Amino acid sequence: MSATGIGASVRRKEDQRFLTGRGHYTDDINRPGQTHAYILRSPYAHAKIRKIDTSRAMAAPGVVAVFTGKDMAADSVGGLPCGWQIHSRDGEPMKEPGHPPLVVDRVRHVGDQVAVVIAESRSQAKDAAELIEVDYEPLSAIANPKKALEGGAPQVWDEAPGNLCYDWVLGDEAEIDAALKGAHHVTKIELVNNRLVPNAMEPRAAVGEYDPATGDYTLYTTSQNPHVIRLLMGAFVLQIPEHRLRVVAPDVGGGFGSKIYHYAEEAIVTWASAKVNRPIKWTAERSESFMTDAHGRDHVTTAHLAMDKDGKFLALKVETIANMGAYLSTFAPCVPTYLYATLLAGVYTTPKIFANVKAVFTHTVPVDAYRGAGRPEATYLLERIVSQAAREMGLDQAELRRRNFIKREQFPYQTPVALMYDSGDPGGCLDKALKLADYAGFEARRKEAASRGRYRGIGFSTYVEACGIAPSAVVGSLGARAGLYECGQVRVHPTGSVTVFTGTHSHGQGHETTFAQLVSDRLGIPIENVDVVHGDTAKIPFGMGTYGSRSLAVGGVAIDKALEKVITKAKKIAAHLLEAAEADIVFENGEFKVAGTDRKKAFGEISLAAYVPHNYPITELEPGLEETAFFDPLNFSYPGGAHLCEVEIDPDTGVTEVVNFVAVDDFGKVINPMIVEGQVHGGLAQGIGQALLENCVYDEQGQLLTGSYMDYTMPRADNLPNFTLDTHNVPAPDNPLGVKGCGEVGAIGSPPAVINAVIDALSPLGITDISMPATPAKVWQAIRSARPPLAAE
Incomplete structure (x- = not known):
């Protein structure tokens, strides 16, 4: 084991910037001409919206625009999609009501998005939001999941009678009941797994920007999987072609799952940036996080x-x-x-x-x-x-x-x-x-x-x-609406340093160190010579992001497979330079050697030959040393x-x-x-x-x-x-x-x-x-x- 290779407790490379206050988070991003968004949220858990009057808010100082759900609906903005479908025991698909980024006629939880104010400053947007007059008709609400199934409970959705989304089974109930009946002893237990609020160190934030010269959109967001956000928001919500939509997730201060999902605010600021023709920034207050970030358990x-x-x-x-x-x-x-x-x-x-x-x-x-x-x-x-x-x-x-x-x-x-x-x-x-x-x-x-x-x-x-x-074929058969493979790209530069592009995303896991260790160990190069790039759909290959402890077991293996391709090609180059058969080339500790001899070439010499191919097997190989691999686990x-x-x-x-x-x-x-x-x-x-x-x-x-x-x-x-x-x-x-x-x-x-x-x-x-x-x-x-x-x- 090397001092920086696999198995070594290497200090995290990324901590230098984090511990010195030089991390670059979404809230650190400020675009030229930027405006600020504030979301007006429902104070009711369940209510009809009779009318929304935004006239006083529009006249407030610094206000650029005010939008409601009707404005988004007029632009045919779609609802936030669900990425997994479950079928009930009778074969019926789950009930899947629409989820508009801004509600149109009814709110269904405290914190539901009602309107957005765009202003020159955040304080102006927040002040103006207080001037919006919403005529609510409060309705009965239900919060307890057990009581929600009881007769007479308030209905969340008309299309989900009895508040039932699905009734799913696994196994043979009659067989189990027979086993319980004939058992020597049966232990019974009743449990509640309590609802939790994720509370990442960094609240969610989003910056939407539209470029009228090209028709391109850019979204900067606190996301664990920028490619998934681009796919969901572009294809299903805003109908933006993928090549016109760039999603960037810079440093992210914790996620724990809560930053996997496509949230309404991401769609709102991206859509509205084209309406006002200026960048729009939104950052959650901690109180907003409590009532809008997806909760856990329950x-x-x-x-x-x-x-x-x-x-x-x-x-x-x-x-x-x-x-x-x-x-x-x-x-x-x-x-x-x-x-x-x-x-x-x-x-x-x-x-x-x-x-x-x-x-x-x-x-x-x-x-x-x-x-x-x-x-x-x-x-x-x-x-x-x-x-x-x-x-x-x-x-x-x-x-x-x-x-x-x-x-x-x-x-x-x-x-x-x-x-x-x-x-x-x-x-x-x-x-x-x-x-x-x-x-x-x-x-x-x-x-x-x-x-x-x-x-x-x-x-x-x-x-x-x-x-x-994983694997993708299995989860697809179970209702997943996405593939769950991962991609890794290894770019070797002429001097032998390496840039790794990964579809996973780090929000505290130390990917920039762990993946660099993997490369250092495989190629025999100093860990300082390895750079890891993630989080920008304009730079990285398509990947599924980080959740479910998949980064190393899926993303790391994709990188390792790409490294294997690099080594295989490099061996061919080394064999040519050393005038030996490819089968006789051995690669270890950063050197290509001819087995049984003292003839060898350093990794950097091979990479330089790949980009300066003066002595190169040009009829057999393309110049360059860069490989991509995908991994879909078994x-x-x-x-x-x-x-x-x-x-x-x-x-x-x-x-x-x-x-x-x-x-x-x-x-x-x-x-x-x-x-x-x-x-x-x-x-x-x-x-x-x-x-x-x-x-x-x-x-x-x-x-x-x-x-x-x-x-x-x-x-x-x-x-x-x-x-x-x-x-x-x-x-x-x-x-x-x-x-x-x-x-x-x-x-x-x-x-x-x-x-x-x-x-x-x-x-x-x-x-x-x-x-x-x-x-x-x-x-x-x-x-x-x-x-x-x-x-x-």
Whole structure:
């Protein structure tokens, strides 16, 4: 291993600009003649719009234009498209109502876009927006997904009776019911996977610009996948030919899934820039982000796990209600179906599984993929019900899991819910985690905590994730409306330096370092000689962006395939220059050698010959050294692992302290251990945040009650322990690099580990359930209910 190659903990190249305040974000972009947009948003969750009067706003200082939904409709602007179609159990396609960038006659959630003001400054646009008079007719609203299915509930869409988007199934229900009926023991659990607000460091922003001289449009935006935005917005919303639309996503300060999607503001500023013939900039306020960025999770689930007398799992039945919000966001329909139900086998050999998912519309912000996207929901369900089953069966938590684990020698393993896991070793991960957590010494620590008046508990979570979503033919058959391959282009310059163009996008993952390490290792050149370009559709080949932990497992492999093409061509050039047979050329450590001799050429000499072809096999090869490759995986990659959480609870306050957290994960081949560790840290922070602190709450009329950091509690440093991390890696056989995703595992494995630890701590009181988030008030109330206060109290 070289100092900068694969396996080295190289410091991130991009941090130099980020840590010195020289990052270049969308809000840093200012175009000549630029104007500013402010969006007027609905204060109601559900209301008819009788009339909009913009005359006073138009007369306000600095106002350039005011547009409503009728203006966009007059230009035949389309609705925001959904990128995945699901069919119900009866074969009917899901209900897919329109999603106009600016609503025309009815608002369906607090924050829905009603009008846009374009002005010389942002403050002028905001002031003018307050002068717009909207005559609303308030209507009854529904925010609770379970109640949305009840008779008489307010209807979100006329075309979706009963608020049902789809009623989807996987598996044979009758077979599962028979297995449950004949089982020795059945564990039942009811869960809520709480709604979350993503809260990236950088709020969303967009700058639209139209060039009347060429008819070209440019959109600068905070996006995880600029090519997808160009495709969706250009083809389906604004009807702009792709060659006339450039989308640029510069540095992006965090995404976590919330910046995958095509949002209304992107279409609004792009369309309006041509109407006013000037660039238009929009940047979200944090309060706007709370009520417009796609939210995550929001499941209500009942599950039954059947076991024999020895605790072997026989069958699992899962019934889930998934909240879609008021509209279908870009990838929303696939999250509670193909990214959730297909992971319900987890790391276990459960032979029979049935899942029914009812997706419902409510008068809330649309819900879509958020760090983990379906896999955290599946893992939370499984690990909660397995832990409860262990308590009911009187078995040790680790022992019940071991009895049902897929063993390493059983891989590749075909699950009953469609997926075939390519590799893994759940038992090996758990064994290492138990040792690192000193599981054997836990009871002594529990007794010591009790002597201080504290409840101490330990929680388990053993998980598997499917990431690098693919292959295209498979996801296409399941309803995806896009290919999920990736592209990489390697341009070798005459002096031997390299520029890599990738269709993936970095928003905190360290691509500029990791991909450079990959190139440095393969070509034997200094990492400083490698530049990575992403985020600009005018520069990069068509790619699908970054989400689902796909960047390395899909995008990195595409780059590696392009590197292989470069090396193959370079060998031909070297053979000509060294007057040897191509079969005798060996490439290693940046040099082309004739096997068995001391004759050699450096990589830079070969690249120079490719561009200055004075002595060149011109009849065989074209000049230049630049190659492009596409990679469409044969399968997902399957990271997995074991997370153990230890907590202490103060019964007087209900405060839960995470005193120890151990995570042992399987990432396959690791390119940069330091970056991987950082990704795990971030995911664990988000997972612990969901388990103990974060909760997006609407009242009965659809008003957002947690619309700021005063109400929505984000995790802070003092909420987190020093993590103990390790890996137990099994290389992925289905991609040439052997890599697996790492960006989402922390958020997948940690929530059930934390909640299982809380329940374990409170189990002496007879408490068997605590819902997320386990806030101090909720935990304190559970303790008081289980242990009534003395009369003196």
